[in-house]
């Protein structure tokens with residue numbers, strides 16, 4: 192089947208700076224793909240290249256098998272939901288939504304029905320005659336979503352659409368987008384730096400770093416089988432121990448499986464660490480307590496081992512003070528190794 196979207200060796204440079212480095216990506220019909228990564232990694236630029244708001248320096252963009260990288264934005268079959276709605280302030284909700292339909296030559300007899308149905312879908316029917324200035328930020332984003340969806344584009348593009356909303360609205364709109372995707376089955380490229388947003392919404396997550404794709408896969412796969420140290424530390428909390436041939440020679444580090452020669456990084460999630468008595472766990476590090484933080488309901492213990500800091504959560508206040516010795520253990524299956532850079 193022809194992919195909905197195909198990017199081939201897509202590159203974007205600004206002067207001598209490369210924002211997107213030869214990206215290859217294929218998106219199937221109905222797929223919800225998220226570009227995830229830290230600020231400046233090139234995710235928004237990639238989205239803008241797809242939508243035609245930026246021109247590639249080289250490479251190809253195909254939508255439904257047709258090359259579009261030379262076409263202006265309005266001639267591509269995409270619609271974008273921007274960070275802060277970008278509704279026309281002088282138009283009502285209905286007029287805002289009608290705009291894109293008219294631009295696409297939808298017969299005027301069909302327009303009111305399509306708008307009414309889509310406003311119902313996002314539960315904004317009673318706001319049809321409002322101007323953007325008379326709505327809250329969350330309501331404006333719902334309208335922006337409806338305005339993009341009503342034209343039924345081949346690909347919906349989302350440029351951090353929730354970043355300007357408070358947490359409660361963000362969570363509401365997130366589950367709304369999930370429901371809409373389930374019900375309408377649209378194809379989407381979504382940009383965010385918020386990993387929980389990416390994990391909950393997406394069929395596939397593409398993790399970017401410095402203009403390159405580090406890993407692409409189902410959310411659970413990227414989290415549980417990270418392809419690089421960057422992906423591991425970007426997704427969720429992590430502890431990192433630098434292990435070389437000398438590590439643990441003093442007996443302070445006891446590993447069930449030591450890595451081969453050379454320097455390695457051992458990554459662990461706080462959730463897989465536990466406080467143990469020496470000799471109790473298959474892998475152990477002796478450490479000194481650095482700090483105990485109260486998190487509201489639980490405590491976080493930070494302890495420094497010779498090869499790095501380990502942090503873990505405890506349900507009860509530990510009878511430990513900074514400088515006290517503590518042993519931290521973990522199972523081999525919870526350890527992820529990468530060669531040190």
Ligand SMILES: Nc1ncnc2c1ncn2[C@@H]1O[C@H](COP(=O)(O)OP(=O)(O)OP(=O)(O)O)[C@@H](O)[C@H]1O
Nearest residue numbers: 205208210228229230231232233234235236237384
């Ligand atoms: N018009 C431009 N001129 C020069 N450099 C640019 C331009 N647009 C983007 N860049 C640079 O390209 C890099 C990637 O930017 P991009 O906006 O794609 O990042 P991002 O991953 O979306 O980050 P954020 O989450 O902060 O939006 C950044 O270093 C940025 O400064």
